[in-house]
Amino acid sequence: MSYSDHIRQVGALIEAKAGPWSGISAEAVARMRLQNRFQTGLDIARYTAAIMRTDMAAYDADPSKYTQSLGCWHGFIGQQKMISIKKHFGTTDRRYLYLSGWMIAALRSDFGPLPDQSMHEKTSVPALIEELYTFLRQADARELGGLYRDIDAAREAGDTVKEQKLLNQVDNYQTHVVPIIADIDAGFGNAEATYLLAKKMIEAGACALQIENQVSDEKQCGHQDGKVTVPHEDFLAKVRACRYAFLELGVEDGIIVTRTDSLGAGLTKQIAVSNEPGDLGDQYNRFVDCEEISADQLSNGDVIINRDGKLLRPKRLPSNLFQFRAGTGEDRCVLDSITSLQNGADLLWIETEKPHVEQIAGMMDRIRAVIPNAKLVYNNSPSFNWTLNFRQQVFDTWAAEGKDVSAYDRAKLMSVDYDGTELGAEADERIRTFQADGAKRAGIFHHLITLPTYHTAALSTDNLAREYFGTQGMLGYVKNVQREEIRQGIACVKHQNMSGSDIGDDHKEYFAGEAALKAGGAHNTMNQFGEAA
Numbered sequence: 001m002s003y004s005d006h007i008r009q010v011g012a013l014i015e016a017k018a019g020p021w022s023g024i025s026a027e028a029v030a031r032m033r034l035q036n037r038f039q040t041g042l043d044i045a046r047y048t049a050a051i052m053r054t055d056m057a058a059y060d061a062d063p064s065k066y067t068q069s070l071g072c073w074h075g076f077i078g079q080q081k082m083i084s085i086k087k088h089f090g091t092t093d094r095r096y097l098y099l100s101g102w103m104i105a106a107l108r109s110d111f112g113p114l115p116d117q118s119m120h121e122k123t124s125v126p127a128l129i130e131e132l133y134t135f136l137r138q139a140d141a142r143e144l145g146g147l148y149r150d151i152d153a154a155r156e157a158g159d160t161v162k163e164q165k166l167l168n169q170v171d172n173y174q175t176h177v178v179p180i181i182a183d184i185d186a187g188f189g190n191a192e193a194t195y196l197l198a199k200k201m202i203e204a205g206a207c208a209l210q211i212e213n214q215v216s217d218e219k220q221c222g223h224q225d226g227k228v229t230v231p232h233e234d235f236l237a238k239v240r241a242c243r244y245a246f247l248e249l250g251v252e253d254g255i256i257v258t259r260t261d262s263l264g265a266g267l268t269k270q271i272a273v274s275n276e277p278g279d280l281g282d283q284y285n286r287f288v289d290c291e292e293i294s295a296d297q298l299s300n301g302d303v304i305i306n307r308d309g310k311l312l313r314p315k316r317l318p319s320n321l322f323q324f325r326a327g328t329g330e331d332r333c334v335l336d337s338i339t340s341l342q343n344g345a346d347l348l349w350i351e352t353e354k355p356h357v358e359q360i361a362g363m364m365d366r367i368r369a370v371i372p373n374a375k376l377v378y379n380n381s382p383s384f385n386w387t388l389n390f391r392q393q394v395f396d397t398w399a400a401e402g403k404d405v406s407a408y409d410r411a412k413l414m415s416v417d418y419d420g421t422e423l424g425a426e427a428d429e430r431i432r433t434f435q436a437d438g439a440k441r442a443g444i445f446h447h448l449i450t451l452p453t454y455h456t457a458a459l460s461t462d463n464l465a466r467e468y469f470g471t472q473g474m475l476g477y478v479k480n481v482q483r484e485e486i487r488q489g490i491a492c493v494k495h496q497n498m499s500g501s502d503i504g505d506d507h508k509e510y511f512a513g514e515a516a517l518k519a520g521g522a523h524n525t526m527n528q529f530g531e532a533a
Helices: 003-017 026-035 041-061 075-089 101-107 124-157 160-171 191-204 232-248 280-285 329-341 357-370 386-400 422-441 452-468 474-488 501-515 525-529
Strands: 067-071 095-099 180-183 208-212 255-260 290-293 305-307 310-314 347-350 376-379 444-449
Touching: 003 026, 003 160, 026 124, 026 501, 041 124, 041 191, 041 208, 041 255, 041 444, 067 452, 075 095, 075 124, 075 452, 095 101, 095 124, 095 444, 101 124, 101 180, 101 452, 124 160, 124 180, 124 191, 124 501, 191 208, 191 232, 208 232, 208 347, 232 255, 232 280, 232 329, 255 329, 280 305, 280 329, 329 347, 329 357, 347 357, 357 376, 357 422, 386 422, 422 444, 452 474
Parallel strands: 067 095, 067 444, 095 180, 180 208, 208 255, 255 347, 347 376, 376 444
Antiparallel strands: 290 310, 305 310
């Protein structure tokens, strides 16, 4: 409903209650309603799922319309990200949030910093989703509150043109609430555990769940060694568990992102069940490194596969794990991806060891030969050394083309000595266009950086500590933080306003009228920042 529709509806309700509700302002209620557009997390999940579905269709028609996100480990970080996007670009279209299990483990666990091995409390995942949306909804309330104050000022000045313009802004207001792609790791247990956690995440507002094909109790960060995958049927049970959770809660457009770690995972914990040659279990088992034996070579406790009339013994490690044949990673990724899409997944995630468009495209070409509209979510990971990777890619390209590369040492291309070189410039340009190139060539619908705000927090804190505790003292803060906040129009320079002080003042006035004791008076030091912020 529009602003005026809310006022009329609430006004009729107040009038129907006669005297007892005479102290309630219909316009104040309308304002509060519009400042709190989403009543529950499920409202958010349904709303944002529709956004993602629309964006996916737009990408299918035009791959330049890819989407992006940054990983956020706190509600405040997510809020400031979306406020910044609205300030700089005027719209939140095609910008999402990513919730990283790595950052929850490292920053949000009651155990303290943990490695990304699913050791953190599973309840911390829906808790962060709820926190992120609490902060985004507060950003709406704050921005709309400012518009309401401007409306009141225009009315007091008798400026009806400005008042109508502001009312139109309220009616066409774009919320800070955007889709979250939320990491459910390997499901934190069996399929029932996955279902229960998925429900909590969806109820908190998640419209997209990202689940990986690793063993839950052996889960590793996608960019670390020692990853162990599960047979397809085990993984697909968890995919179906996520879909049941969405459907039970009425989020019929919910998105499931299936991640394969097979490119870097050389181990499996179990041999898949196979009932006939060529079935899914048999395909999985054919990647296992085996040796052919005869019946008289059997040893106590051996696991044996009967295939094509031959007895095969999978090579078992001292850890009791089985290893895959070397060089099968890409084939396993392709099979994983096709199988997931054929069994309920909406988007794919292939975890790679480097950011290389053609490597990704090579796998996606094979997947799209079977499922033409297959789309990727891709991790533009800080675990990659982007500078070194792309300088080496340029070096290799030039060498293959016969260009003289004798001025460069391939192993030392990270050196600052190469920053101003032609090779360095071309590598930086490839980094700049990587997302657009990947979207066009490799089917990447969504680009995300998993841990960017972890690194920016560390970098900015280091810079502040160096200056403040060094010879610059207070100037280290004022020059490099506050002065830049003011000049760049960073909303947080008015931190009382950002924390909700003005919203509270508005509510006090609604509740108590002229008797309200408000914080935003003439002696509030935030007035020193004027309109510059």
